[in-house]
Amino acid sequence: MNHQIAKLYQISQKESRIVIGLMSGTSLDGLDIALCEIKNAGRDTKFTLKDFITMDYDDEFRINIRKIFAKKNINQQDLCGINPYVGLVHAQLINKALENWGVKSEDIDLIASHGQTVFHAPQILTKDNSLPNSTLQIGDGDHIAVHTGIITISDFRQKHIATGGEGAPLAAYGDYLLFTDPMENRVLLNIGGISNFTFLPSSSHTLQAFATDLGPGNTIMNQYMFEHYGKEMDEDSEVAKKGNINSSLLNELLSEEFLGLNFPKTTGPELFNLHYLKEKQNLTHTNNLSKEDVMATLNAFSAHAIANGINRITHGLENVVVYVSGGGLHNPLLMQNIQSLLPNIKISSIAEIEMNPDAKEACLFALLANETVAGSPNNVNNIKDSPAVCMGKISLPL
Numbered sequence: 148m149n150h151q152i153a154k155l156y157q158i159s160q161k162e163s164r165i166v167i168g169l170m171s172g173t174s175l176d177g178l179d180i181a182l183c184e185i186k187n188a189g190r191d192t193k194f195t196l197k198d199f200i201t202m203d204y205d206d207e208f209r210i211n212i213r214k215i216f217a218k219k220n221i222n223q224q225d226l227c228g229i230n231p232y233v234g235l236v237h238a239q240l241i242n243k244a245l246e247n248w249g250v251k252s253e254d255i256d257l258i259a260s261h262g263q264t265v266f267h268a269p270q271i272l273t274k275d276n277s278l279p280n281s282t283l284q285i286g287d288g289d290h291i292a293v294h295t296g297i298i299t300i301s302d303f304r305q306k307h308i309a310t311g312g313e314g315a316p317l318a319a320y321g322d323y324l325l326f327t328d329p330m331e332n333r334v335l336l337n338i339g340g341i342s343n344f345t346f347l348p349s350s351s352h353t354l355q356a357f358a359t360d361l362g363p364g365n366t367i368m369n370q371y372m373f374e375h376y377g378k379e380m381d382e383d384s385e386v387a388k389k390g391n392i393n394s395s396l397l398n399e400l401l402s403e404e405f406l407g408l409n410f411p412k413t414t415g416p417e418l419f420n421l422h423y424l425k426e427k428q429n430l431t432h433t434n435n436l437s438k439e440d441v442m443a444t445l446n447a448f449s450a451h452a453i454a455n456g457i458n459r460i461t462h463g464l465e466n467v468v469v470y471v472s473g474g475g476l477h478n479p480l481l482m483q484n485i486q487s488l489l490p491n492i493k494i495s496s497i498a499e500i501e502m503n504p505d506a507k508e509a510c511l512f513a514l515l516a517n518e519t520v521a522g523s524p525n526n527v528n529n530i531k532d533s534p535a536v537c538m539g540k541i542s543l544p545l
Protein backbone atom coordinates (compact mmCIF):
# COMPACT_ATOMS: atom_id res chain seq x y z
CA MET A 148 0.00 0.00 0.00
CA ASN A 149 1.23 3.52 -0.75
CA HIS A 150 2.52 4.85 2.56
CA GLN A 151 0.42 8.04 2.32
CA ILE A 152 -2.73 5.98 1.80
CA ALA A 153 -1.75 3.87 4.83
CA LYS A 154 -1.27 7.08 6.82
CA LEU A 155 -4.64 8.41 5.69
CA TYR A 156 -6.27 5.13 6.67
CA GLN A 157 -4.66 5.35 10.08
CA ILE A 158 -5.81 9.00 10.47
CA SER A 159 -9.35 7.94 9.61
CA GLN A 160 -9.25 5.35 12.45
CA LYS A 161 -8.10 7.79 15.14
CA GLU A 162 -10.46 8.80 17.89
CA SER A 163 -9.29 12.40 17.62
CA ARG A 164 -7.72 14.33 14.75
CA ILE A 165 -5.83 17.61 14.52
CA VAL A 166 -7.13 19.45 11.46
CA ILE A 167 -6.19 22.85 10.07
CA GLY A 168 -9.21 24.60 8.55
CA LEU A 169 -8.60 27.36 6.00
CA MET A 170 -10.94 30.04 4.74
CA SER A 171 -10.26 32.75 2.22
CA GLY A 172 -13.47 34.61 1.44
CA THR A 173 -14.54 37.09 -1.17
CA SER A 174 -13.40 40.01 1.02
CA LEU A 175 -9.71 39.19 0.24
CA ASP A 176 -8.75 40.37 3.73
CA GLY A 177 -6.59 37.41 4.65
CA LEU A 178 -6.32 33.67 5.12
CA ASP A 179 -8.18 32.44 8.20
CA ILE A 180 -6.26 29.51 9.75
CA ALA A 181 -7.98 27.47 12.46
CA LEU A 182 -6.14 24.78 14.39
CA CYS A 183 -8.83 22.33 15.42
CA GLU A 184 -9.05 19.18 17.48
CA ILE A 185 -11.95 17.04 16.32
CA LYS A 186 -13.05 13.91 18.17
CA ASN A 187 -15.34 11.34 16.52
CA ALA A 188 -17.60 12.36 13.63
CA GLY A 189 -21.25 13.08 12.84
CA ARG A 190 -23.56 13.93 15.74
CA ASP A 191 -20.92 12.61 18.18
CA THR A 192 -18.41 15.24 17.04
CA LYS A 193 -16.55 17.01 19.83
CA PHE A 194 -14.91 20.13 18.51
CA THR A 195 -12.17 22.26 20.12
CA LEU A 196 -10.56 25.31 18.54
CA LYS A 197 -6.95 25.15 19.75
CA ASP A 198 -5.68 28.28 18.00
CA PHE A 199 -6.70 30.76 15.34
CA ILE A 200 -5.08 33.46 13.25
CA THR A 201 -5.99 35.54 10.20
CA MET A 202 -2.82 35.97 8.14
CA ASP A 203 -3.35 39.25 6.28
CA TYR A 204 -2.75 39.19 2.55
CA ASP A 205 -0.22 41.61 1.10
CA ASP A 206 -0.97 43.96 -1.79
CA GLU A 207 0.76 41.69 -4.31
CA PHE A 208 -1.62 38.87 -3.46
CA ARG A 209 -4.70 41.09 -3.74
CA ILE A 210 -3.51 42.60 -7.02
CA ASN A 211 -3.03 39.11 -8.47
CA ILE A 212 -6.47 37.89 -7.35
CA ARG A 213 -8.20 41.04 -8.54
CA LYS A 214 -6.89 40.37 -12.08
CA ILE A 215 -9.33 37.47 -12.30
CA PHE A 216 -11.77 37.90 -9.39
CA ALA A 217 -15.48 37.83 -10.28
CA LYS A 218 -14.63 38.98 -13.84
CA LYS A 219 -16.21 37.51 -16.95
CA ASN A 220 -13.27 38.28 -19.21
CA ILE A 221 -9.80 37.45 -17.99
CA ASN A 222 -6.38 36.41 -19.27
CA GLN A 223 -6.18 32.59 -19.17
CA GLN A 224 -2.46 32.64 -18.49
CA ASP A 225 -3.18 34.65 -15.33
CA LEU A 226 -5.80 32.15 -14.16
CA CYS A 227 -3.50 29.21 -14.90
CA GLY A 228 -0.61 30.73 -12.92
CA ILE A 229 -2.61 32.16 -10.03
CA ASN A 230 -4.03 28.70 -9.21
CA PRO A 231 -0.67 27.24 -8.02
CA TYR A 232 0.42 30.70 -6.77
CA VAL A 233 -2.48 30.77 -4.29
CA GLY A 234 -1.61 27.21 -3.21
CA LEU A 235 2.00 28.23 -2.60
CA VAL A 236 1.09 31.42 -0.71
CA HIS A 237 -1.38 29.49 1.44
CA ALA A 238 1.24 26.82 2.19
CA GLN A 239 3.71 29.53 3.26
CA LEU A 240 1.13 31.18 5.50
CA ILE A 241 0.27 27.83 7.12
CA ASN A 242 3.95 27.09 7.74
CA LYS A 243 4.34 30.55 9.31
CA ALA A 244 1.29 30.08 11.53
CA LEU A 245 2.57 26.68 12.70
CA GLU A 246 5.93 28.24 13.52
CA ASN A 247 4.21 31.03 15.51
CA TRP A 248 2.23 28.46 17.47
CA GLY A 249 5.23 26.20 18.02
CA VAL A 250 3.41 23.29 16.38
CA LYS A 251 5.20 20.81 14.09
CA SER A 252 3.68 19.83 10.74
CA GLU A 253 4.02 16.14 11.76
CA ASP A 254 1.46 16.80 14.49
CA ILE A 255 -1.21 17.86 11.99
CA ASP A 256 -3.38 15.12 10.51
CA LEU A 257 -5.12 17.06 7.75
CA ILE A 258 -5.49 20.44 6.10
CA ALA A 259 -8.97 21.43 4.93
CA SER A 260 -8.57 24.10 2.26
CA HIS A 261 -11.47 26.12 0.92
CA GLY A 262 -9.30 27.88 -1.66
CA GLN A 263 -9.99 31.29 -3.15
CA THR A 264 -13.28 31.74 -4.95
CA VAL A 265 -12.64 33.54 -8.23
CA PHE A 266 -16.01 32.99 -9.89
CA HIS A 267 -19.42 31.75 -8.79
CA ALA A 268 -21.85 30.94 -11.57
CA PRO A 269 -25.06 29.18 -10.59
CA GLN A 270 -27.61 29.14 -13.41
CA ILE A 271 -29.83 31.59 -11.52
CA LEU A 272 -27.03 34.13 -11.90
CA THR A 273 -25.88 33.30 -15.43
CA LYS A 274 -29.40 32.74 -16.81
CA ASP A 275 -27.67 30.27 -19.13
CA ASN A 276 -28.93 26.71 -18.85
CA SER A 277 -26.63 25.36 -21.53
CA LEU A 278 -23.90 25.03 -18.87
CA PRO A 279 -24.35 23.47 -15.42
CA ASN A 280 -24.21 25.32 -12.09
CA SER A 281 -20.55 26.07 -11.49
CA THR A 282 -18.13 27.70 -9.09
CA LEU A 283 -14.34 27.99 -9.14
CA GLN A 284 -12.08 27.93 -6.09
CA ILE A 285 -8.37 28.05 -6.87
CA GLY A 286 -5.27 27.40 -4.75
CA ASP A 287 -4.17 23.95 -5.83
CA GLY A 288 -4.31 21.29 -3.08
CA ASP A 289 -1.25 19.36 -4.31
CA HIS A 290 0.87 22.49 -3.87
CA ILE A 291 -0.37 22.89 -0.30
CA ALA A 292 0.23 19.20 0.48
CA VAL A 293 3.75 19.16 -1.01
CA HIS A 294 4.86 22.44 0.59
CA THR A 295 3.48 21.69 4.06
CA GLY A 296 3.99 17.91 4.08
CA ILE A 297 0.40 17.53 5.30
CA ILE A 298 -2.40 15.56 3.59
CA THR A 299 -4.71 18.22 2.17
CA ILE A 300 -8.40 18.06 1.34
CA SER A 301 -9.54 20.84 -0.97
CA ASP A 302 -12.10 21.96 -3.53
CA PHE A 303 -15.12 20.98 -1.41
CA ARG A 304 -17.77 22.70 -3.49
CA GLN A 305 -17.63 20.57 -6.64
CA LYS A 306 -19.21 17.50 -5.01
CA HIS A 307 -22.12 19.62 -3.82
CA ILE A 308 -22.74 20.74 -7.40
CA ALA A 309 -22.16 17.25 -8.84
CA THR A 310 -24.96 15.99 -6.62
CA GLY A 311 -27.43 18.72 -7.47
CA GLY A 312 -26.51 21.77 -5.35
CA GLU A 313 -25.11 25.19 -6.27
CA GLY A 314 -21.83 24.61 -4.41
CA ALA A 315 -22.83 27.00 -1.63
CA PRO A 316 -23.44 27.67 1.13
CA LEU A 317 -21.78 24.65 2.72
CA ALA A 318 -22.03 25.97 6.27
CA ALA A 319 -25.22 23.99 6.94
CA TYR A 320 -23.32 20.71 7.33
CA GLY A 321 -21.03 21.83 10.14
CA ASP A 322 -23.58 24.16 11.73
CA TYR A 323 -26.04 21.29 11.90
CA LEU A 324 -23.52 18.97 13.57
CA LEU A 325 -22.19 21.51 16.07
CA PHE A 326 -24.95 23.91 16.94
CA THR A 327 -28.38 22.24 16.78
CA ASP A 328 -30.08 22.97 20.10
CA PRO A 329 -32.93 21.13 21.83
CA MET A 330 -34.75 24.35 22.75
CA GLU A 331 -33.74 27.29 20.55
CA ASN A 332 -34.60 27.90 16.94
CA ARG A 333 -31.25 29.20 15.75
CA VAL A 334 -30.30 31.38 12.82
CA LEU A 335 -26.54 31.26 12.29
CA LEU A 336 -25.85 34.39 10.30
CA ASN A 337 -22.45 34.83 8.66
CA ILE A 338 -21.62 38.24 7.24
CA GLY A 339 -18.61 37.91 4.95
CA GLY A 340 -18.45 39.49 1.51
CA ILE A 341 -21.82 37.85 0.96
CA SER A 342 -24.25 37.21 3.82
CA ASN A 343 -25.68 33.78 4.41
CA PHE A 344 -27.45 31.93 7.19
CA THR A 345 -28.08 28.42 8.39
CA PHE A 346 -31.50 27.90 9.91
CA LEU A 347 -31.38 25.31 12.69
CA PRO A 348 -34.81 24.51 14.09
CA SER A 349 -34.74 23.21 17.66
CA SER A 350 -34.31 19.44 17.70
CA SER A 351 -37.92 19.09 18.95
CA HIS A 352 -39.19 20.85 15.83
CA THR A 353 -40.42 19.15 12.67
CA LEU A 354 -38.83 21.81 10.41
CA GLN A 355 -35.58 20.89 8.68
CA ALA A 356 -32.25 22.68 8.77
CA PHE A 357 -31.06 24.45 5.63
CA ALA A 358 -28.61 27.13 4.53
CA THR A 359 -28.93 29.93 2.01
CA ASP A 360 -27.19 33.05 0.83
CA LEU A 361 -29.11 36.24 1.49
CA GLY A 362 -27.38 38.91 -0.58
CA PRO A 363 -24.64 41.44 0.01
CA GLY A 364 -22.72 41.49 3.27
CA ASN A 365 -19.58 43.60 3.10
CA THR A 366 -18.87 43.24 -0.59
CA ILE A 367 -20.32 46.40 -2.17
CA MET A 368 -19.27 48.53 0.81
CA ASN A 369 -15.70 47.21 0.49
CA GLN A 370 -15.61 47.76 -3.27
CA TYR A 371 -16.88 51.32 -2.88
CA MET A 372 -14.32 52.09 -0.16
CA PHE A 373 -11.53 50.74 -2.37
CA GLU A 374 -12.65 52.70 -5.42
CA HIS A 375 -13.25 56.03 -3.67
CA TYR A 376 -10.93 56.00 -0.64
CA GLY A 377 -8.27 53.41 -1.60
CA LYS A 378 -9.18 51.49 1.59
CA GLU A 379 -10.16 47.86 2.04
CA MET A 380 -13.15 48.54 4.29
CA ASP A 381 -15.26 51.15 6.09
CA GLU A 382 -13.53 50.51 9.40
CA ASP A 383 -15.92 50.79 12.36
CA SER A 384 -18.50 52.29 9.92
CA GLU A 385 -16.71 55.65 10.20
CA VAL A 386 -17.77 56.80 6.71
CA ALA A 387 -21.33 55.39 6.67
CA LYS A 388 -22.02 56.91 10.09
CA LYS A 389 -21.47 60.40 8.65
CA GLY A 390 -24.01 59.94 5.86
CA ASN A 391 -27.77 59.72 5.43
CA ILE A 392 -29.70 56.91 3.83
CA ASN A 393 -31.17 57.83 0.45
CA SER A 394 -34.47 55.98 0.41
CA SER A 395 -35.07 56.10 -3.33
CA LEU A 396 -31.67 54.51 -4.01
CA LEU A 397 -32.18 52.03 -1.17
CA ASN A 398 -35.53 50.90 -2.58
CA GLU A 399 -34.04 50.49 -6.04
CA LEU A 400 -31.12 48.46 -4.65
CA LEU A 401 -33.65 46.25 -2.87
CA SER A 402 -35.72 45.66 -6.02
CA GLU A 403 -33.27 43.03 -7.35
CA GLU A 404 -35.07 39.82 -8.33
CA PHE A 405 -32.53 37.60 -6.50
CA LEU A 406 -33.58 39.02 -3.13
CA GLY A 407 -37.16 37.81 -3.61
CA LEU A 408 -36.31 34.27 -4.76
CA ASN A 409 -37.15 31.31 -2.52
CA PHE A 410 -34.48 29.75 -0.31
CA PRO A 411 -32.00 28.18 -0.77
CA LYS A 412 -30.11 30.28 -3.30
CA THR A 413 -26.58 31.53 -3.77
CA THR A 414 -24.96 34.64 -5.16
CA GLY A 415 -21.69 36.58 -5.25
CA PRO A 416 -19.91 39.79 -6.19
CA GLU A 417 -20.59 38.75 -9.80
CA LEU A 418 -24.02 40.33 -9.17
CA PHE A 419 -23.54 42.65 -6.18
CA ASN A 420 -20.80 45.02 -7.34
CA LEU A 421 -20.12 48.64 -8.27
CA HIS A 422 -21.71 48.16 -11.68
CA TYR A 423 -24.92 47.14 -9.90
CA LEU A 424 -24.72 50.27 -7.72
CA LYS A 425 -24.08 52.52 -10.73
CA GLU A 426 -27.09 51.12 -12.58
CA LYS A 427 -29.35 51.80 -9.61
CA GLN A 428 -27.92 55.30 -9.16
CA ASN A 429 -28.62 56.05 -12.82
CA LEU A 430 -32.20 54.82 -12.46
CA THR A 431 -32.84 56.97 -9.38
CA HIS A 432 -30.83 60.02 -10.52
CA THR A 433 -28.69 59.79 -7.40
CA ASN A 434 -25.28 60.02 -9.07
CA ASN A 435 -24.46 63.20 -7.19
CA LEU A 436 -24.95 61.75 -3.69
CA SER A 437 -22.07 62.36 -1.30
CA LYS A 438 -19.77 59.40 -0.70
CA GLU A 439 -20.93 59.26 2.92
CA ASP A 440 -24.59 59.05 1.83
CA VAL A 441 -23.78 56.27 -0.63
CA MET A 442 -21.99 54.32 2.13
CA ALA A 443 -24.87 54.89 4.57
CA THR A 444 -27.28 53.60 1.91
CA LEU A 445 -25.10 50.58 1.07
CA ASN A 446 -24.86 49.75 4.77
CA ALA A 447 -28.66 49.92 5.05
CA PHE A 448 -28.99 47.83 1.87
CA SER A 449 -27.00 44.94 3.39
CA ALA A 450 -28.96 45.25 6.65
CA HIS A 451 -32.33 45.11 4.84
CA ALA A 452 -31.29 42.16 2.66
CA ILE A 453 -30.22 40.29 5.81
CA ALA A 454 -33.18 41.27 8.00
CA ASN A 455 -35.74 40.51 5.27
CA GLY A 456 -34.29 37.01 4.91
CA ILE A 457 -34.34 36.40 8.66
CA ASN A 458 -37.90 37.73 8.95
CA ARG A 459 -39.05 35.40 6.22
CA ILE A 460 -37.79 32.27 7.96
CA THR A 461 -38.56 33.17 11.57
CA HIS A 462 -42.05 34.55 10.99
CA GLY A 463 -44.42 32.92 13.49
CA LEU A 464 -41.65 31.04 15.30
CA GLU A 465 -40.91 31.49 18.98
CA ASN A 466 -37.66 31.24 20.85
CA VAL A 467 -35.51 32.45 17.96
CA VAL A 468 -31.93 33.59 18.48
CA VAL A 469 -29.66 34.91 15.73
CA TYR A 470 -25.94 34.16 16.25
CA VAL A 471 -23.63 36.24 14.09
CA SER A 472 -20.17 35.45 12.73
CA GLY A 473 -17.93 36.92 10.03
CA GLY A 474 -16.35 40.34 9.60
CA GLY A 475 -19.68 42.17 9.36
CA LEU A 476 -20.06 41.64 13.09
CA HIS A 477 -17.31 44.28 13.51
CA ASN A 478 -19.28 46.89 11.52
CA PRO A 479 -21.23 48.61 14.32
CA LEU A 480 -23.67 50.52 12.09
CA LEU A 481 -24.51 47.37 10.15
CA MET A 482 -25.28 45.47 13.36
CA GLN A 483 -27.32 48.39 14.68
CA ASN A 484 -29.28 48.59 11.41
CA ILE A 485 -30.03 44.86 11.46
CA GLN A 486 -31.17 44.92 15.10
CA SER A 487 -33.46 47.91 14.50
CA LEU A 488 -35.10 46.05 11.59
CA LEU A 489 -35.62 42.97 13.82
CA PRO A 490 -36.69 44.58 17.11
CA ASN A 491 -38.21 41.40 18.56
CA ILE A 492 -35.37 39.04 17.81
CA LYS A 493 -32.36 38.48 20.02
CA ILE A 494 -29.14 38.98 18.05
CA SER A 495 -25.87 37.80 19.61
CA SER A 496 -22.34 37.09 18.56
CA ILE A 497 -21.71 33.40 17.98
CA ALA A 498 -19.13 33.78 20.75
CA GLU A 499 -22.13 33.27 23.09
CA ILE A 500 -22.24 29.62 22.03
CA GLU A 501 -18.51 29.19 22.31
CA MET A 502 -17.35 29.74 18.78
CA ASN A 503 -14.88 32.41 17.70
CA PRO A 504 -16.90 34.54 15.20
CA ASP A 505 -13.89 35.18 12.96
CA ALA A 506 -12.82 31.53 12.95
CA LYS A 507 -16.18 29.92 12.37
CA GLU A 508 -16.03 29.38 8.62
CA ALA A 509 -12.49 27.96 8.74
CA CYS A 510 -13.62 25.61 11.55
CA LEU A 511 -16.54 24.41 9.46
CA PHE A 512 -14.21 23.36 6.65
CA ALA A 513 -12.07 21.43 9.15
CA LEU A 514 -15.27 19.66 10.16
CA LEU A 515 -16.10 18.86 6.52
CA ALA A 516 -12.65 17.29 6.07
CA ASN A 517 -13.21 15.26 9.24
CA GLU A 518 -16.46 13.94 7.78
CA THR A 519 -14.70 13.12 4.49
CA VAL A 520 -12.14 10.85 6.14
CA ALA A 521 -14.10 9.56 9.14
CA GLY A 522 -17.78 10.41 8.72
CA SER A 523 -20.62 9.39 6.48
CA PRO A 524 -23.11 11.20 4.25
CA ASN A 525 -25.80 9.80 6.56
CA ASN A 526 -24.61 12.21 9.25
CA VAL A 527 -25.93 15.13 7.22
CA ASN A 528 -28.92 13.58 5.46
CA ASN A 529 -31.43 15.71 7.34
CA ILE A 530 -30.54 19.02 5.69
CA LYS A 531 -33.21 20.36 3.42
CA ASP A 532 -32.46 20.88 -0.28
CA SER A 533 -28.81 20.03 0.13
CA PRO A 534 -27.31 16.73 -0.99
CA ALA A 535 -25.98 14.45 1.74
CA VAL A 536 -22.36 14.03 0.72
CA CYS A 537 -18.81 13.94 1.98
CA MET A 538 -16.86 16.52 0.04
CA GLY A 539 -13.40 17.43 -1.14
CA LYS A 540 -10.44 16.11 -3.11
CA ILE A 541 -7.54 14.44 -1.33
CA SER A 542 -3.97 15.57 -2.12
CA LEU A 543 -1.05 13.57 -0.80
CA PRO A 544 2.37 15.04 -0.01
CA LEU A 545 5.43 13.44 -1.64
Ligand SMILES: Nc1ncnc2c1ncn2[C@@H]1O[C@H](COP(=O)(O)OP(=O)(O)O)[C@@H](O)[C@H]1O
Nearest residue numbers: 172173174339340365380382383473474477478
Ligand atom coordinates in the same frame (compact mmCIF):
# COMPACT_ATOMS: atom_id res chain seq x y z
N1 LIG B 1 -13.72 46.93 12.20
C1 LIG B 1 -14.46 46.71 11.11
N2 LIG B 1 -15.30 47.65 10.66
C2 LIG B 1 -16.04 47.45 9.55
N3 LIG B 1 -16.00 46.33 8.81
C3 LIG B 1 -15.18 45.34 9.23
C4 LIG B 1 -14.37 45.48 10.38
N4 LIG B 1 -13.66 44.31 10.52
C5 LIG B 1 -14.02 43.52 9.49
N5 LIG B 1 -14.92 44.12 8.69
C6 LIG B 1 -15.49 43.64 7.43
O1 LIG B 1 -15.39 42.22 7.37
C7 LIG B 1 -14.72 41.84 6.15
C8 LIG B 1 -14.02 40.52 6.37
O2 LIG B 1 -15.00 39.58 6.73
P1 LIG B 1 -14.82 38.04 6.49
O3 LIG B 1 -15.80 37.35 7.35
O4 LIG B 1 -13.37 37.70 6.62
O5 LIG B 1 -15.29 37.92 4.99
P2 LIG B 1 -14.83 36.92 3.84
O6 LIG B 1 -15.28 35.56 4.30
O7 LIG B 1 -15.53 37.41 2.62
O8 LIG B 1 -13.32 37.05 3.78
C9 LIG B 1 -13.82 42.99 5.85
O9 LIG B 1 -13.45 43.03 4.48
C10 LIG B 1 -14.70 44.17 6.25
O10 LIG B 1 -15.62 44.49 5.24
Ligand SMILES: [Mg+2]
Nearest residue numbers: 172174176177
Ligand atom coordinates in the same frame (compact mmCIF):
# COMPACT_ATOMS: atom_id res chain seq x y z
MG1 LIG C 1 -12.00 36.90 5.23
